[in-house]
Amino acid sequence: MRSDIEGAALDVTRAHWFGDHHVSCSLVQIYVDPRCASLDERIQLSFGTREVTAEEVNALNYEPGARLPLEPWRPLSANERSLLISKHVPPTRERSVVLSRIPALSKNAREAVIGGESGAVREEIVRPLTEICEFDEPLHVIGLSHRARGLKTATIDNLSGKYAGLHIDSWDDHDDHDIALREQATNRISLNAGESHRYFLFLPVTFADMHRILGTDAQPERYQSLKYLERNFMANFPELPVVRCKLLPGDCYIAPTENVVHDGSTEDGEGLDLQFVVRGFINLKARQGG
Numbered sequence: 001m002r003s004d005i006e007g008a009a010l011d012v013t014r015a016h017w018f019g020d021h022h023v024s025c026s027l028v029q030i031y032v033d034p035r036c037a038s039l040d041e042r043i044q045l046s047f048g049t050r051e052v053t054a055e056e057v058n059a060l061n062y063e064p065g066a067r068l069p070l071e072p073w074r075p076l077s078a079n080e081r082s083l084l085i086s087k088h089v090p091p092t093r094e095r096s097v098v099l100s101r102i103p104a105l106s107k108n109a110r111e112a113v114i115g116g117e118s119g120a121v122r123e124e125i126v127r128p129l130t131e132i133c134e135f136d137e138p139l140h141v142i143g144l145s146h147r148a149r150g151l152k153t154a155t156i157d158n159l160s161g162k163y164a165g166l167h168i169d170s171w172d173d174h175d176d177h178d179i180a181l182r183e184q185a186t187n188r189i190s191l192n193a194g195e196s197h198r199y200f201l202f203l204p205v206t207f208a209d210m211h212r213i214l215g216t217d218a219q220p221e222r223y224q225s226l227k228y229l230e231r232n233f234m235a236n237f238p239e240l241p242v243v244r245c246k247l248l249p250g251d252c253y254i255a256p257t258e259n260v261v262h263d264g265s266t267e268d269g270e271g272l273d274l275q276f277v278v279r280g281f282i283n284l285k286a287r288q289g290g
């Protein structure tokens with residue numbers, strides 16, 4: 001299967017993702033809202049992706065074939081920064097990631113939110129988020145969830161019950177054979193409501209571009225499910241870096257998780273991990289005076 005897909009696509013794209021040469025697709029753009037603290041290590045890149053080891057499958061409950069970032073993490077070069085970081089909110093929701101923030105929850109507020117205290121989620125989370133974002137229907141409030149600390153990737157596949165590794169979401173009612181519809185899918189906002197930082201990981205190439213670059217041999221039915229298409233892409237282009245965005249308590253990201261391969265990570269945070277998630281058509285509001 002691999003030999004069918006290699007060839008012309010590899011000739012034009014391999015090793016040129018962030019180079020000065022021909023880039024065969026528009027990379028996903030990142031916008032960091034000035035509301036966020038300035039951090040040198042806010043955004044980092046991996047050296048690519050890799051398949052999980054047998055030990056990770058057996059001892060850490062990963063799906064066989066799952067893919068993880070190839071470490072170590074490194075800073076962006078000036079060229080990579082110019083290609084990936086946008087100075088303005090990108091106009092295309094389906095191929096942009098936005099980082100923003102609301103005030104971090106106090107210990108008391110977090111306890112009230114976790115305890116389901118009436119009004120706490122609305123006052124401490126929803127109201128501040130509506131001050132910085134526009135939420136268009138259909139909205140689906142997934143709500144609060146938490147993960148163990150120390151996870152390189154945090155998502156457990158509902159069907160397999162195992163860690164999925166880097167993946168694409170399918171919350172929308174997609175026709176799997178209509179890749180273009182993913183450009184119109186809902187996005188999500190995820191707020192770090194926990195006690196310390198967590199990460200958002202993503203590949204800076206959209207699903208539709210992955211499908212196009214793999215070529216006509218990459219029809220979804222050939223891989224039985226979309227999971228195989230995104231894993232196949234990463235296996236064929238293992239040098240494509242994963243972008244890692246650090247989210248301090250109170251930071252949130254808005255991302256097209258139905259169109260971009262991604263995961264969360266709690267790898268080196270401390271204390272309680274907690275996130276609050278809403279799906280919908282979500283955009284960052286322009287800041288007053290800027």
Ligand SMILES: [Fe+2]
Nearest residue numbers: 155168169257
């Ligand atoms: Fe996901």
